[in-house]
Amino acid sequence: MNKKSGQxxxxxxxxxxxxxxxxxxxxxxxxxxxxxxxxxxxxLTPAAHLVLRAYAEGVQSQQFPGLLKQHYGIDPASAARDVxxxxxxxxxxxxxxxQPERLQEGRA
Amino acid sequence: xxxxxxxxxxxxxxxxxxxxxxTSATQRSVAVTGMHRGENPQPGASVVASLRRQFPALRTxxxxxxxxxxxxxxxxxxxxxxxxxxxxxxxxxxxxxDRLDMIRQSEDIGYIIPCLDSEIExxxxxxxxxxxxGIRCILPTRQSFEDRHKASLYDFCLRHxxxxxxxxxxxxxxxxxxxxxxxxxxxxxxxxxxxxxxxxSREGLVAGYDEIVQTWGWPVMVQETLxxxxxxxxxxxxxxxGIVQSCSIRKLLRTSHGKGFAGxxxxxxxxxxxxxxxxxxxxxxGPFELEFIKVPGRPHALMEINPRFPAWIDxxxxxxxxxxxxxxxxxxxxxxxxxxxxxPGQMFVRHSVDLAGDFADFAAMASSGGRIFRPLQxxxxxxx
Numbered sequence: 001m002n003k004k005s006g007q008x009x010x011x012x013x014x015x016x017x018x019x020x021x022x023x024x025x026x027x028x029x030x031x032x033x034x035x036x037x038x039x040x041x042x043x044l045t046p047a048a049h050l051v052l053r054a055y056a057e058g059v060q061s062q063q064f065p066g067l068l069k070q071h072y073g074i075d076p077a078s079a080a081r082d083v084x085x086x087x088x089x090x091x092x093x094x095x096x097x098x099q100p101e102r103l104q105e106g107r108a
Numbered sequence: 109x110x111x112x113x114x115x116x117x118x119x120x121x122x123x124x125x126x127x128x129x130x131t132s133a134t135q136r137s138v139a140v141t142g143m144h145r146g147e148n149p150q151p152g153a154s155v156v157a158s159l160r161r162q163f164p165a166l167r168t169x170x171x172x173x174x175x176x177x178x179x180x181x182x183x184x185x186x187x188x189x190x191x192x193x194x195x196x197x198x199x200x201x202x203x204x205x206d207r208l209d210m211i212r213q214s215e216d217i218g219y220i221i222p223c224l225d226s227e228i229e230x231x232x233x234x235x236x237x238x239x240x241x242g243i244r245c246i247l248p249t250r251q252s253f254e255d256r257h258k259a260s261l262y263d264f265c266l267r268h269x270x271x272x273x274x275x276x277x278x279x280x281x282x283x284x285x286x287x288x289x290x291x292x293x294x295x296x297x298x299x300x301x302x303x304x305x306x307x308x309s310r311e312g313l314v315a316g317y318d319e320i321v322q323t324w325g326w327p328v329m330v331q332e333t334l335x336x337x338x339x340x341x342x343x344x345x346x347x348x349x350g351i352v353q354s355c356s357i358r359k360l361l362r363t364s365h366g367k368g369f370a371g372x373x374x375x376x377x378x379x380x381x382x383x384x385x386x387x388x389x390x391x392x393x394g395p396f397e398l399e400f401i402k403v404p405g406r407p408h409a410l411m412e413i414n415p416r417f418p419a420w421i422d423x424x425x426x427x428x429x430x431x432x433x434x435x436x437x438x439x440x441x442x443x444x445x446x447x448x449x450x451x452p453g454q455m456f457v458r459h460s461v462d463l464a465g466d467f468a469d470f471a472a473m474a475s476s477g478g479r480i481f482r483p484l485q486x487x488x489x490x491x492x
Contacts, residue, residue: 026452026453034372034452034453036374036375036452036453037374037375037376037377038337038358038374038376038402039337039339039357039358039360039372039373039374039452040337040358041372
């Protein structure tokens with residue numbers, strides 16, 4: 001996922017989460033997403049788009065590896081690792097909240 | 109259309125164009141300052157363009173400091189119907205009032221929207237005499253104006269628990285050095301009204317403040333440097349602690365002076381709540397611009413409060429949130445219905461263009477002190 005604005009990136013903070021507004025993320029096709037709270041926008045890889053869109057639509061994070069596996073035909077271990085890396089990156093960008101559920105998954 | 113509050117004192121005022129008959133509120137001109145859209149654009153032309161969107165027949169008068177102010181050229185929507193030279197703010201309130209009295213011999217000015225920081229002090233001083241002449245302004249109280257002053261803002265923020273960069277006031281060269289050491293390099297050295305220089309070390313300090321002091325005098329502000337995304341919130345305060353409506357953007361592009369050259373609408377509940385808290389504390393009346401920096405992992409820090417609309421004010425107007433028109437409705441004394449909020453994701457990019465003119469235009473303005481671009485209509489020709 002490449003940041004396009006060329007500005008500094010927000011670190012993960014307690015508080016800012018998608019729950020601030022279910023429409024916090026605005027998708028523009030499959031390539032761009034705008035965080036309407038920070039005004040920062042990002043160019044997405046196809047896998048990032050798939051996961052982030054699913055997240056915005058309320059899909060549980062445990063289901064993300066299955067989504068990637070189904071979409072790209074990759075093995076479960078690779079899918080789980082890719083999802084974990086992706087979610088960590090999105091949390092660090094402030095796009096997703098560090099949910100306890102997901103943090104526990106990350107430690108596992 | 110009802111008459112504006114305060115007009116009763118002015119009911120005897122006669123428009124020179126109406127053969128002594130009082131004109132209606134909409135026929136009276138609105139005068140706007142800050143008409144230069146140069147390297148560091150001023151807001152006046154954007155205010156004129158916004159007013160025209162909602163009040164196409166409204167007569168607008170540019171109050172200019174220089175015949176080369178850019179919006180006096182061209183024929184766009186930001187072009188005033190007439191323009192007059194006025195004395196620089198440093199000449200004082202009396203000189204401004206005298207000049208406005210001269211201009212009133214040819215223009216029925218009913219309202220003034222000052223658009224430059226340096227003018228507000230003079231308008232505060234002549235608010236009552238203007239009222240006596242039937243001219244309305246919407247201005248902050250002196251207290252709220254002074255609380256947001258660059259030299260007072262840090263104390264205001266401390267009192268109201270509003271995040272802001274450490275800012276110390278220096279009245280002489282030794283104090284600048286002491287303040288910079290206390291804040292820690294790099295620091296911003298800022299002028300009383302305008303101008304900021306980033307200084308990285310003690311060696312660069314004199315060069316940093318020298319020009320500022322020559323132009324703006326003492327004191328200078330020595331400010332902690334914050335690095336992060338820049339956000340602006342513009343709106344209109346109701347004078348009772350509320351915000352009638354506002355628009356928030358993140359700066360997408362910045363000029364070398366740090367001015368926004370492109371922006372995108374955001375909707376951040378935290379920044380909105382902070383803005384509401386600031387305006388409530390000030391009980392701000394009229395237009396404002398709040399400037400924030402968001403350092404990653406920290407709350408928005410208030411950098412400045414400008415007592416006027418920003419130069420990008422015609423952007424929200426173009427997408428349905430016309431704040432100058434809202435202000436004008438208030439000037440007319442109407443019950444104000446807030447325009448819809450801007451939708452996040454809408455953006456603007458500033459665009460510089462070359463306006464053609466003739467030296468005769470410049471010469472006419474410079475020699476006579478005024479130019480009429482659209483002759484005054486007789487009352488029966490004016491759109492009601």
